[in-house]
Amino acid sequence: MRTAGRIARTAAFWPVAFLRGACPTIGGQAVMEGIMMRYRDVYALAVRQPNGQIIAERFPWFSLVRDNFLQKPFLRGFPVLLETLVNGVKALNTSAERLAEGEQEKIEGWHLVLTMLLALCMAIVLFVVTPHLLSLGMQWLNLGGGVDGISFHLWDGVFKCLIFVLYIVMISFVPDIRRVFQYHGAEHKVIHAFERGGEVDVASAARMSHLHPRCGTTFLLFVIAISIILHAMLVPLFLYIWTPEQVFLKHIAVVLFKIVLIIPISALAYELIRFSARLGDGVFARLLQAPGLGLQMLTTSEPQGDQLEVALVALKEALGADAPERLHVVEYQKIEKI
Numbered sequence: 609m610r611t612a613g614r615i616a617r618t619a620a621f622w623p624v625a626f627l628r629g630a631c632p633t634i635g636g637q638a639v640m641e642g643i644m645m646r647y648r649d650v651y652a653l654a655v656r657q658p659n660g661q662i663i664a665e666r667f668p669w670f671s672l673v674r675d676n677f678l679q680k681p682f683l684r685g686f687p688v689l690l691e692t693l694v695n696g697v698k699a700l701n702t703s704a705e706r707l708a709e710g711e712q713e714k715i716e717g718w719h720l721v722l723t724m725l726l727a728l729c730m731a732i733v734l735f736v737v738t739p740h741l742l743s744l745g746m747q748w749l750n751l752g753g754g755v756d757g758i759s760f761h762l763w764d765g766v767f768k769c770l771i772f773v774l775y776i777v778m779i780s781f782v783p784d785i786r787r788v789f790q791y792h793g794a795e796h797k798v799i800h801a802f803e804r805g806g807e808v809d810v811a812s813a814a815r816m817s818h819l820h821p822r823c824g825t826t827f828l829l830f831v832i833a834i835s836i837i838l839h840a841m842l843v844p845l846f847l848y849i850w851t852p853e854q855v856f857l858k859h860i861a862v863v864l865f866k867i868v869l870i871i872p873i874s875a876l877a878y879e880l881i882r883f884s885a886r887l888g889d890g891v892f893a894r895l896l897q898a899p900g901l902g903l904q905m906l907t908t909s910e911p912q913g914d915q916l917e918v919a920l921v922a923l924k925e926a927l928g929a930d931a932p933e934r935l936h937v938v939e940y941q942k943i944e945k946i
Contacts, residue, residue: 634802634926636795636919637696638788639703643795643919645926646695652925653699654918654940655706662918662940663706664925670694685878686871697723734775736866739767740859755862756844765836772828776906786909791918793818794911796904798919802935808923809936810916818908819901821893822885826900830877838869838876 635646642655646669654664672687673679701723743763746752753759779785800816801808846865852858887893911919920937927935 634799634923636799636922637699638791638795639699640707640784641787641791641918642703642706643791643922644696644699644703645795645919645922647926647928647930650926650928651695651699652922653702653706654922654925655703656914656918657706662921662938663943664921664940665702665943666925666928667698667702670698681879682875685875688878689874693724693727697727732867734771735768736870737863738771739764740863740866742767744859755859756847758840761836761840761843764839765832768832768835772832773903773906776903780906789907789909790911791915793908794915794919795922796820796823796908797911797916798923802923807934807936808920808932810913810920813916813920814913818910819904821897821901822881823900823904823907825903825907826884826897827877827881829899829903830880831873834873834876834880835866835869838873839866842869 637644637646639653639655641657642653644651644653646652649669649671650666651669652664652666654662656662670691672691673684678684678687743752743755743760746763747754747760752763780789794813796818797813797816798808799820801813804812804816806812843862843865847858847862850861852861884893884896887896917938920935921940924931924935924937925942
């Protein structure tokens with residue numbers, strides 16, 4: 609029962625952790641009382657234990673895109689999404705273990721697979737099935753057209769956005785989640801300070817913004833926007849090619865088709881967020897990044913100094929031998945893994 613409870617909690621928590629900073633060289637993720645930082649083929653996890661001590665360890669990054677073919681643009685997006693899920697759940701599980709100081713069971717093997725499948729199922733129910741059903745309700749109220757018309761998919765997109773925002777607002781009332789949002793802000797501030805090029809310490813990081821243009825929040829907004837366009841274009845084409853006679857089977861087929869479309873949607877969203885990151889500080893870049901930065905006002909909070917200390921330790925451990933002398937951290941315990 610304890611393992612089942614942890615699987616459910618970790619799966620429910622993963623969509624929050626996915627609201628993460630992403631950068632071509634440094635990426636981060638908020639976890640339970642800590643932060644994960646990725647650098648190249650390694651990620652580091654730093655967690656502050658109940659006794660106040662920071663412990664840190666390094667792990668190999670599980671990757672699905674080591675093959676050159678899968679590293680090509682418009683092919684890498686979905687594998688990157690899957691590997692982010694795998695590594696994110698592992699980091700969440702490890703942070704929970706460190707906080708419990710060995711009192712809880714590990715999620716390993718088929719438990720880990722079950723956790724990831726449960727997280728994916730929750731995401732599909734929330735952001736594919738539920739908006740589709742609500743759009744059907746708008747059709748029943750004569751406020752929208754059928755599934756083969758554009759108004760249906762516009763409503764679908766509106767409901768996706770509302771569900772996402774409502775989900776974030778609701779979980780923000782949970783004390784543990786509020787702490788995660790502060791660590792999310794600490795991760796962004798430390799990455800900003802590191803990218804700025806000067807001294808990187810608590811004082812310099814505290815002056816940085818807790819919003820980051822390459823955060824996963826922006827990625828999720830791109831996913832919603834692209835899904836509206838592709839659904840409006842491809843679902844009518846799909847129904848033109850093949851339409852089940854029964855209405856119920858028709859909508860089941862459309863929902864399954866939308867699930868399949870997650871692959872090209874995530875691929876396009878991944879390329880779009882990389883493109884926006886290369887635009888610099890121009891007007892077009894700011895317009896493209898503005899919605900994501902606005903939503904980050906809900907998913908990040910101003911961190912405390914001790915949370916910035918954890919983020920700095922995670923960054924130092926992730927960089928390893930490449931950590932510059934300008935990066936200053938407090939004392940911590942290092943657990944040798946790789």
